[in-house]
Amino acid sequence: MTLRPLPKTVSPHPDELLSSWLARLAAANYCDFVDLLAHVGVDSRHTIMLDFALETEVAERIAVFARTDVDRVQSLLFPVLTQTEAALTAPVPLHTCPNCSRQGLALKHWRRAWVVDCQACGALLTPILGKPDIGLLSDQLLRRARKGAALLGSAVTLNSVSQIRRAMRGVAFAMALKRAGGTPAAALQSYNPEVRLFCLAAIAAVQKHPLLKAALLTTGIDDFARVALLRTYHEEARLLATVDRIACRIQHRVRTLRSRSSEQS
């Protein structure tokens, strides 16, 4: 099949997804996105897969059609992902930037579970579906979530097993407290910004003295939180025993201090 190049070309954003660029290309040339896909030999039912894998033949056809080179087309796909990266990268659009989306852009980093703000313009990303009240979230939660997100991002980039495990432990605990089901990776990609940001914030919280923090939480908590803690640490009996020991020591110290102060008064 001989393809005639499109009259108008569109330069892709450095972090743009292939599907986003093709949609902009179609719009610039006043043609239908589905027709454009059919023209280069892509079944529109497979649009979601477009951003992850592309046959060389199709990439070549797109390059001719869009008057660019194959490498540029291929660069718009997600690179080969590690197992953790794949689990923490949304296969379908999850968040959008209220500013950049107005230009029809969809960027790769918006799919990453560890990204809170748009890296192109700095705006807070908003979920495509679900609760629109993201503006009502507290500044403190956002600050902590950004901290946790940065830690998770660096753990994934380094592919550090211990850092990823620690982060996921924090997420599991946060999920239990928020009564969120599913896997930690799914909670970090939740359409409910409260759950997602709370889970990210928990990653920052468990970085320093995680056992002491867990122990402090067990003193004076209700039964539900206790169950949450047990669920988080259920596969790590030794860890839970340590948490319990530290909690007992804290309670003992608190009781001693209280009785001393009552004796003095």
Ligand SMILES: [Zn+2]
């Ligand atoms: Zn933006």
